[in-house]
Amino acid sequence: MNSLVGVLIRFRQEKVALSADIEAMFHQVCVCEKDCDALRFLWWPGGDLSITPMTYCMKVHLFGATSSPSCAAYALRRTAIDNAERFEPAVLSTVKRNFYVDHCLKSVESENKAVKLAADLQSLMCLGGFRLTKWISNSRRVLNTIPESECAPTVVSLNPGDVLPCDRALGVNWNVNDDKITFKIKISKKPLTRRGILSIVSAIFDPLGLVSPVTLRAKAIVQSLYRKKIGWDETIPQKEIEDWQQWIANLPSLEKISIDRCFRPNYFSKLKNVQLHVFSDGSETGYGACAYLRLTDIQNRISCSFVIGKSRLAPIKQTTIPRLELCGAVVACRLYAMLSEELDLKVDQVTFWTDSMILLGYINNNNRRFKTFVGNRISYIHQTTSSEKWRYVDSGFEPS
Structure with a gap:
């Protein structure tokens, strides 16, 4: 699972959301003098190709170089490590877990924490030569504490009664005012091929x-x-x-279609129980899995939120439905393994659901030796989960 998905999942857990970019991130990271020759280029003054070109070397990382993202990410993390004693763990954790290249996505429990975190992040980034800009948040109070020059252009000239705009968070549409994830469909004209x-x-x-x-x-x-x-x-x-x-x-x-960005409803109080439910299935067309969070607060109010889904086409070489359902179960286990690392919420209970009795028979069988295709997948399921976590759900009740 790529880190983009991880950043987006961590972005959705708390009520107050923050988004910001590092201005010209690559150009803020210097190249070692001994390595500058690797970024040498020729320059013809005035564009006159008839004269002898001048030779230059880039002293900072440039856009388009394969090495730039990893070098910039290292410099970003090094900034947090070198200044660890001056900032709280939450600030350092944000740098390590909530940046995707130059884009920061973070959500916190309250506006007070968001205000402090935004200020601390700006201070920490400055120590490394980085400038956090294009800030946007679903909280007007948070936006009001950020200098106008550092806010996103869409919120700079907003009046108190204006609706917060839609924005894009790592390519995903974010309706900031309603705090929902939406889709913008633009059908381009393409040949029917x-x-x-x-x-x-x-x-x-x-x-x-x-x-x-x-x-x-x-x-x-x-x-x-x-x-x-x-x-x-x-x-x-x-x-x-x-x-x-x-x-x-x-x-x-x-x-x-609009989906709440935050897993926890605004009216929820302290969480009492967090459950993760993962459904898997397979058919002649394809197979896949999806995960839901079931939250219960101390007042016994319950909320269910869709977390993530993954679908794959069935192989071109025809295979049996039980094998496709087994492949769906493997996808469910991979989603669970990824969510175990990415979710900051402490999950109290995990349950896997399938409408296939054959699949449950595979999973609960610890004695029989299976053929390679089945055996390898059953082995992965046993390594990731335990058979007690798998349950049967009738096809009519399973999410489509």
């Missing part, structure tokens, strides 16, 4: 798998064309044309 279809499907950015059931159907159309050995730019059969046109016609409906 396998290449054109794949281009449109790939343009839907969904790292948390919020709309995986929708995108899976389009990917299945692309896979169907591959099975029929249709070339990238060849005319596609009428059946796939009709399926694609129906999918495209329904695609704008995604803009009506």
Whole structure:
């Protein structure tokens, strides 16, 4: 699981959200003098190619170099390590866990903590030569404590009664005013070919798998064309044309979907119990898993929140439904392993759900030796979970 998903998950756990960018991050990190020759370039003054060019070396990391992101990330973390004694652990943890290259996403429990954290982060970043800017938050009080020059352009000229704008957090649409994650669909004109279809499907950015059931159907159309050995730019059969046109016609409906950014409702008090429920399934089309958080506060109020989903197409080589359900269970275990590291909430109970009695038989069988395909996957499931955590759910009650 890539770190982008991890940052977004950590961004969704508390009520007050913060987002900021490091201005020209790569240019703030110097290159060792002995390595400057690796960034040597020629320069023709005035663009006149008839004269002898001048030779220069970059003294800072540049945009486009493969090494720049890792070097800048190291410098960022080193800033936190070198100044660890001057700041609280929460500030240092934010630098280590809540930055994705130059973008910081963080959520905290209260406005007071957000105000202090924003101030401390700016002070810490300055010590490393970094400038945090383009701040945005779902709290107006927090925004009012940040200098106008450091706020995002969309919130600089807002009046007290104005609605907070929509923003993008690592490519995901964030309705700041309502504090919800939304989707903005822009259907570009592409030729009705396998290449054109794949281009449109790939343009839907969904790292948390919020709309995986929708995108899976389009990917299945692309896979169907591959099975029929249709070339990238060849005319596609009428059946796939009709399926694609129906999918495209329904695609704008995604803009009506909105998901709460914060797992905890605003009216919730201190949490008493946190449960993670992971569902998995498989079919002839594909397989996958999704995870939900079930929160209970000290007043016994209950809230369920979708956390993450992951779907995959079934292999082109036909396989049995029980094996696909087994693959879905492996995806569920991988989601759980990732969530165990990324969620800051302490999970009291984890339950895995499946509607396959055959899969439960696989998992509960510790004596029989299985064939390689099944055995390898059962082994991973046993390493990640225990059989007591797996339960049966009727197909009619399982999330689709």
